[in-house]
Amino acid sequence: MISLEGVVRAIIYLIVAGLIFWLLFWLINYVGLPEPFNKLARVILAVAAVIICIVILLGLAGGQPLFRP
16 A cells, blocks of 8 residues: 555655756756767756656555665
């Protein structure tokens, strides 16, 4: 059973993580990296965002998270 406290905590973590990743994405576009480095930075940022979302959702489902947020 999923607790209401866990859901609220997961939503807050997802909002904060989304804000951080949005700011990093904006910074990458603002700095204007050359094309191979721009794509590499975006891929690294996307992979990190997916991993963070998976870890938060696994923690919500009762699984053992890779690390504690």
